[in-house]
Amino acid sequence: MKILSAAQTRKADAYTIQHEPISSLDLMERAASALVDWLTQRFSPEVPFAIFCGPGNNGGDGLAAARLLHNRGYNVQVFLVEEPDQTKSDDFTQNLHRLPQELPAQSIQSIEDFSELSPGTVVLDALFGSGLSRPLRGVYAQVVEKMNQLGGTIISVDVPSGLFADEALLQDSTVVQATHTVTFEQPKLSFLLPSSGAYVGEWHAVSIALHPEYLQNVASPYQLLTPAFIKSILKPRKKYAHKGTYGHALLIGGSYGKLGALILSAQAALRAGVGLLTVQVPQIGYSIVQTAVPEAMALTDLHDLHFTRFTGQPDAYDCLGIGPGLGQAEDTRLALEALFRLHLPPLVLDADALNLVAADRTLLRTLPEGSILTPHLKEFERLTGPATDDFHRLQLLQSFCQEHKCYVVLKGAHSCVGTPTGEYYFNSTGNPGMATGGSGDVLTGILTSLRAQGYSALETCLLGIYVHGLAGDLAAQEMGQASLIASDLSAFLGKAFLAVEKG
Ligand SMILES: NC(=O)C1=CN([C@@H]2O[C@H](COP(=O)(O)OP(=O)(O)OC[C@H]3O[C@@H](n4cnc5c(N)ncnc54)[C@H](OP(=O)(O)O)[C@@H]3O)[C@@H](O)[C@H]2O)[C@@H](O)CC1
Ligand SMILES: Nc1ncnc2c1ncn2[C@@H]1O[C@H](COP(=O)(O)OP(=O)(O)O)[C@@H](O)[C@H]1O
Numbered sequence: 001m002k003i004l005s006a007a008q009t010r011k012a013d014a015y016t017i018q019h020e021p022i023s024s025l026d027l028m029e030r031a032a033s034a035l036v037d038w039l040t041q042r043f044s045p046e047v048p049f050a051i052f053c054g055p056g057n058n059g060g061d062g063l064a065a066a067r068l069l070h071n072r073g074y075n076v077q078v079f080l081v082e083e084p085d086q087t088k089s090d091d092f093t094q095n096l097h098r099l100p101q102e103l104p105a106q107s108i109q110s111i112e113d114f115s116e117l118s119p120g121t122v123v124l125d126a127l128f129g130s131g132l133s134r135p136l137r138g139v140y141a142q143v144v145e146k147m148n149q150l151g152g153t154i155i156s157v158d159v160p161s162g163l164f165a166d167e168a169l170l171q172d173s174t175v176v177q178a179t180h181t182v183t184f185e186q187p188k189l190s191f192l193l194p195s196s197g198a199y200v201g202e203w204h205a206v207s208i209a210l211h212p213e214y215l216q217n218v219a220s221p222y223q224l225l226t227p228a229f230i231k232s233i234l235k236p237r238k239k240y241a242h243k244g245t246y247g248h249a250l251l252i253g254g255s256y257g258k259l260g261a262l263i264l265s266a267q268a269a270l271r272a273g274v275g276l277l278t279v280q281v282p283q284i285g286y287s288i289v290q291t292a293v294p295e296a297m298a299l300t301d302l303h304d305l306h307f308t309r310f311t312g313q314p315d316a317y318d319c320l321g322i323g324p325g326l327g328q329a330e331d332t333r334l335a336l337e338a339l340f341r342l343h344l345p346p347l348v349l350d351a352d353a354l355n356l357v358a359a360d361r362t363l364l365r366t367l368p369e370g371s372i373l374t375p376h377l378k379e380f381e382r383l384t385g386p387a388t389d390d391f392h393r394l395q396l397l398q399s400f401c402q403e404h405k406c407y408v409v410l411k412g413a414h415s416c417v418g419t420p421t422g423e424y425y426f427n428s429t430g431n432p433g434m435a436t437g438g439s440g441d442v443l444t445g446i447l448t449s450l451r452a453q454g455y456s457a458l459e460t461c462l463l464g465i466y467v468h469g470l471a472g473d474l475a476a477q478e479m480g481q482a483s484l485i486a487s488d489l490s491a492f493l494g495k496a497f498l499a500v501e502k503g
């Protein structure tokens, strides 16, 4: 699914109005109906609603929703938050006139006009949407602060007011802290990024049937992964396949005290379907890994405690994953240098392999083309230097991938895959239960496995992050988020692949 900028969203509205054709007022009515359907499915008519409307079309949506909720028997209060002499949009004004007499709109021109709400009131935030042009000030900022202090349910219409759809927030901005955001057609870019996404709560995209022709033809570098798209990547297994059909993966890592990281990767690689798996561990890891993962073959390093030299034949493998529990010893760095001089199969680099590469720019320059790197935010910062904000980080991601001709999985709540050709793919699966040690090691195993099976680097990243997150979601459904541990992700990978197959 393409993610559109605020300007493209405006064009999509205009294109729909012109080509469907439909009046702007009717399109607003469609948006408000979709919103009200969503609300009435979740809240009964006893729940009081306080609807705060701004001066533009977002406020117009709020007014239309107020009328529709009222008509369905809901108990609604309407507040118009206004600065003196502020221009109102036409559709706002029309919807204001359409309010029934028994539903008067109360004006809030200063914070003294903000009256107490009865306990349990659901706040509907329709102050500003994609037309926000500057940070909130004056009465708008004060009202938002008050709304946030109430501590109840806040449902933002389209975008939490004060948040830009596709620009960075200025520091100390006042923004609605929504519990839910009901957004029209598609999530906005800022919903998917860590600083701004934190304001959105749970987001739900409701269709307002924008013109399919526009959505099909508009170009956007930003994509959100959907079940149908991921299903189209998955290759079914073949009846006459044998273990050689599904590749031979090699994982290197597991220094003293961190063997578990490599074991988690190895288990995940097997559950992600690789035909054969070999791991290279230091001497102390040999019997541990042979016991913990009997399906894997093991090579041992010459060193007792960490990686110092690759002891296998690189051309025996279809993908090499390196990093989980690797450690950052100086002879490990030298071993990486030597490794990069070999003719290698496709690479997946994670954890300490990334840290070593980040600390040694010469090593970074010899990174084989088409490699997959899986940094979390801190590791990414070590690779590229600090980002001033989430949007700057996306630029850094793009230039890093272009310069090093690699794929980067920037891990987080919505992990983002950057490509050498400048696209960004955001993951739609996963949950905070996965914020637990070892989740990233599991991802490395999955990616190494898929790449060894013959998926392209891009397919590997997209299918890999999606099934990893989905395994987390399925695990959390059964055991809750807090109890989820990394090995559960591997245990639920089978169900995740089945769910992808079903679509
Ligand atoms: N037919 C359609 O197009 C559909 C649109 N839809 C809905 O429309 C929403 C977008 O509507 P919109 O473009 O009117 O923008 P909106 O967010 O209401 O605000 C703009 C107004 O606020 C003002 N303003 C901005 N920032 C401000 C600030 N900090 N402090 C004070 N004022 C500020 C700005 O004034 P100006 O910047 O010109 O000074 C302008 O007056 C979209 O999110 C969705 O909900 C749906 O109904 C589907 C159909
Ligand atoms: N809040 C979250 N929502 C969704 N996924 C998450 C969340 N927190 C972490 N994850 C996922 O869990 C993994 C954590 O990786 P990482 O930070 O490298 O952990 P570790 O180093 O402990 O293995 C990433 O794939 C990330 O996308």
Ligand SMILES: [K+]
Pocket: 058, 125, 126, 127, 128, 129, 156, 157, 158, 159, 160, 161
């Ligand atoms: K809003």
